[in-house]
Amino acid sequence: MPTPAKPFSYACCKMRKAGIKMQIVFMNRLSRISGLTEEVFAQLWIGEEEGVWRLGWRDFAEAGEGEDCLWYEGGSWNEMLCVYRHELAVKMGEGYRPLIDGVFHEEEGLTGRNQEQLRLQYYSEQYANEAVYEELSAWRRGKASSERKAPYILASNRLLRLLSTFLPQSTEELLQIPGIGEAKAAQYGPDWLAITAAAPREHDFPLKWVREATDEDAFSSWLYKQKEIKYKKQLERLRLNRMLLQGIEGGLGLEQLKEQTGIGRRELLEAVEELEKDGYSVEKLIELELVTMEREQQEAVWNAYAELGDLFLKPVFHKVYGENFSASEGLDFYYERLRLIRIRFRREQADKLGVAGNF
Structure with missing residues (x-):
C-alpha cells in the first residue's frame, strides 16, 4: 500500500533550510508577466530520496533568492503525478508559461x-x-x-x-x-x-x-482551468480508491466506508466496481456484505445473470424477486446485493475468457 500523502492543502516550507537532501529528477523554469512589463520567474521540481517523492515550486525574489513550496511528499508516483498536473494547471491559469513544452506529460494532445x-x-x-x-x-x-x-x-x-x-x-x-x-x-x-x-x-x-471573437489569453487561461478541474477530479478519485482499498483490507463494510469517505453507498459501489475492473480484489467486502444472504438466493441471482446478461439490473431483479416485490428495507438494499454478485459474475466471465484466450 502506498505511503499516505499529506492533505490536498500543502504547506510551504524552506527546503534548503530544512536540510532535505534528494536527487532532483525533473526541473522546469517558468515565467509570467507581472504588472505591465516585469517578468517574474519560478521553478518546478520533482525529487526522490529512498522511495519518497517530493514535488515543489520555487518563486524567485528580485535578489535571486527562492523559497520552496512543498506540494507533495509521499511514496506514490501516480498520486504525485496527479498533484503535479493539478497544481501546474493552477499556476498556468495564473499566467505562468514553461521554458520546456509538454509539461503535463500527457499521452495525447489536443487535436x-x-x-x-x-x-x-x-x-x-x-x-x-x-x-x-x-x-x-x-x-x-x-x-x-x-x-x-x-x-x-x-x-x-x-x-x-x-x-x-x-x-x-x-x-x-x-x-x-x-x-x-x-x-x-x-x-x-x-x-x-x-x-x-x-x-x-x-x-x-x-x-x-x-476564433476572431475570442481573446486568446483569456481562452488559454480557461483551458488551464479545465485542466485544473480535470486533474483535481483524478486526484480525488485516486485518493478515494486508496482509502477504499485500505478500508476493505481492514475489514470495513459499506456503511463504515460511507462514514469514512463521506460519500453515498451508490457512489461507493460504483467506485468498488471500478477497482475490480482495474484489477484490485474487493472480494473481502463482497463476502462481508453477503454473509447474511442465503446461498440459494445468491445462486438464483447468479443464474439470472447467466440467462439475461449482466448489463441491466432491473430484469435480473424481476427474475429473482418478481415485479411486484417490496420490502421494509427498501429496494436499494437488494440492488446493492445484485451489484456485489455482479462483480463476482463478471470476474468469473473475464477469467473464463482469459483461460480460453491462452489456448
Missing part, C-alpha cells in the same frame, strides 16, 4: 478539432442567452419527467449553453453544434429549434467567426 470545440464551449460560457438557456432547461426537466430519463441523458448543461449561445435556426445549423449528431437532431431537434429559432441573434453559421 485541431478538439481545440475548436473547446473554443466554442469557452465562448458559450461567456455569451449564452440566459433567457433561452432557462427555457431549454425547463424543456429538459419536462422531457426527462415524461420519458423517465435522467436530465443529463437528454442534454448536458454544456450542450444547452451552446444552443443558447449560437441559436441554430435549422437542422443543418443544429448539426454544427458539438455533441449533436443525426440521431439526437432527429429526436429532439424540432423541440430545440422551436426555442432557439425564435430568439434574435447577432451572428450566423458557420461558426468560424468565433
Whole structure:
C-alpha cells in the first residue's frame, strides 16, 4: 500500500533550510508577466530520496533568492503525478508559461478539432442567452419527467449553453453544434429549434467567426482551468480508491466506508466496481456484505445473470424477486446485493475468457 500523502492543502516550507537532501529528477523554469512589463520567474521540481517523492515550486525574489513550496511528499508516483498536473494547471491559469513544452506529460494532445470545440464551449460560457438557456432547461426537466430519463441523458448543461449561445435556426445549423449528431437532431431537434429559432441573434453559421471573437489569453487561461478541474477530479478519485482499498483490507463494510469517505453507498459501489475492473480484489467486502444472504438466493441471482446478461439490473431483479416485490428495507438494499454478485459474475466471465484466450 502506498505511503499516505499529506492533505490536498500543502504547506510551504524552506527546503534548503530544512536540510532535505534528494536527487532532483525533473526541473522546469517558468515565467509570467507581472504588472505591465516585469517578468517574474519560478521553478518546478520533482525529487526522490529512498522511495519518497517530493514535488515543489520555487518563486524567485528580485535578489535571486527562492523559497520552496512543498506540494507533495509521499511514496506514490501516480498520486504525485496527479498533484503535479493539478497544481501546474493552477499556476498556468495564473499566467505562468514553461521554458520546456509538454509539461503535463500527457499521452495525447489536443487535436485541431478538439481545440475548436473547446473554443466554442469557452465562448458559450461567456455569451449564452440566459433567457433561452432557462427555457431549454425547463424543456429538459419536462422531457426527462415524461420519458423517465435522467436530465443529463437528454442534454448536458454544456450542450444547452451552446444552443443558447449560437441559436441554430435549422437542422443543418443544429448539426454544427458539438455533441449533436443525426440521431439526437432527429429526436429532439424540432423541440430545440422551436426555442432557439425564435430568439434574435447577432451572428450566423458557420461558426468560424468565433476564433476572431475570442481573446486568446483569456481562452488559454480557461483551458488551464479545465485542466485544473480535470486533474483535481483524478486526484480525488485516486485518493478515494486508496482509502477504499485500505478500508476493505481492514475489514470495513459499506456503511463504515460511507462514514469514512463521506460519500453515498451508490457512489461507493460504483467506485468498488471500478477497482475490480482495474484489477484490485474487493472480494473481502463482497463476502462481508453477503454473509447474511442465503446461498440459494445468491445462486438464483447468479443464474439470472447467466440467462439475461449482466448489463441491466432491473430484469435480473424481476427474475429473482418478481415485479411486484417490496420490502421494509427498501429496494436499494437488494440492488446493492445484485451489484456485489455482479462483480463476482463478471470476474468469473473475464477469467473464463482469459483461460480460453491462452489456448
